[in-house]
Amino acid sequence: MKREDVFPSRWLKAADLEGKKVRAIIGRLEMQEMGDDGEKPVLFFTRAQNEAVKNKGLVLNSTNWESIELMHGPESDDWLGKEITLYATKVPFRGKMTDGIRIEYQSTFVAPKMPPAKTKTDERNPPAHTEIPDGMNDEVPF
Secondary structure: OOHHHHOOOOEOOHHHHOOOOEEEEEEEEEEEEOHHHOEEEEEEEEEEOOHHHHHOEEEOOHHHHHHHHHHHOOOHHHHOOOEEEEEEEEEEEOOEEEEEEEEOOOOOOOOOOOOOOOOHHHHHOOOOOOOOOOOOOOOOOO
16 A cells, blocks of 8 residues: 555645646646645646546645646636646655656747748859840959
8 A cells, every 4th residue: 555545645745747748627726725835726637647636636736827828828717728737746845855746838829931042052152044134134254
């Protein structure tokens, strides 16, 4: 029997991700009492690639809040229905490195398509079909 089986947690922890990145859809955000730490924001998910993520809440720290904010804006009400990716990593906590969950930043910026850049060979070898305007076809002696 494992400790998690005897003392199940309502909160998501790094081990629940099983060493994988997990994509999830944000369902709701609510404030929950955390004992001596007071109230903390907790994310709950409507869909996820992992059962633990679907069934447990992710207690947000300021780092993870900022990651979501960068992707989906400063108003947490706008996060509902948006996708995030969770991953486990070592994080500092109360002076020690411990396993923690972070949110992978994924830019929503899409760069516009740019025409291909001219190369030096393009400048030296213009296309054969280039037409020279009338009055501009005199030869220049060098």
